[in-house]
Amino acid sequence: MQLSCIKHLLMGITRKTKSVKRLLQLFEQTNNAISVVELVKRLDQEMSKTTVYRILDRLEDEGILHFFIGKDGLKWFAKCRGESSPSLPLNSHPHFQCQNCGKTECLFIDISIPPIANFTIEAAEILLIGLCEDCLS
Amino acid sequence: MQLSCIKHLLMGITRKTKSVKRLLQLFEQTNNAISVVELVKRLDQEMSKTTVYRILDRLEDEGILHFFIGKDGLKWFAKCRGESSPSLPLNSHPHFQCQNCGKTECLFIDISIPPIANFTIEAAEILLIGLCEDCLS
């Protein structure tokens, strides 16, 4: 095994290609989550949808992005920030979707899941739906 | 407007067809949720998938079934029972999916969602993932 292989194992294997940088840029510009459908649409002139899907997978593997399933069953991605919700398993946290404007984001509120007899809970996917600050007024 | 129309408005418009009865039978045989994909597969010889989708929609409109999105983004249906989780909005309740055997069911445990400043929460979709009693041992 060559040194470069070891480096790859340690550092992840993502090459900082033009496409990767462009995609990361979109996530750096916002704290909101972005749906894959939206990303494919926004990047339509810049890269193929296959590339979008594959880059998202890699960034997720590396712990740079995480994903969750939105109200509609579509996949959404958001940056991993250090935070998580204390009482939830696996450093997870709830997400919020505004039913009016569609704004979708991570929440770091604490929600505690009571133990359930004869079950082990290893993950909690919590999606709160309502109106965001902008849509309330 | 004829009397029959008024009756329809009051009672819902579901005719108790052979297909409706068959589909309801599947839900009466279990307290678990069933994915649409599974229903289409199980009923493949008895009705078209279009019919499965349309009956599920109608039974949901009438409050006989409810649905939620599973871990994989697929739609699952379950019977509406009188119960709900006290602290959740809109008479909703959490759902559980066993990551080993796939068993999926309604939970009526109480999970309270803390208020979030400047947001109104109108629905909470909570999916707990872990091991069921059968898969624990």
Next chain:
DNA sequence: TACTTAACGCAACTTAGTTGCAAATATAAA
């Protein structure tokens, strides 16, 4: 600069879910 291998684009594919329309059938009225 040249080499190696990850990353990319494309086209074709899979799967969940939807739609339009003509034919079948459940229900109410006669």
Next chain:
DNA sequence: TTTATATTTGCAACTAAGTTGCGTTAAGTA
């Protein structure tokens, strides 16, 4: 029981999200 009629069904074709295989391109290393 028969008739009328509006709902329900099946079919085939479609849409949309997401995946795969493969030949080509380009990033990172020597």
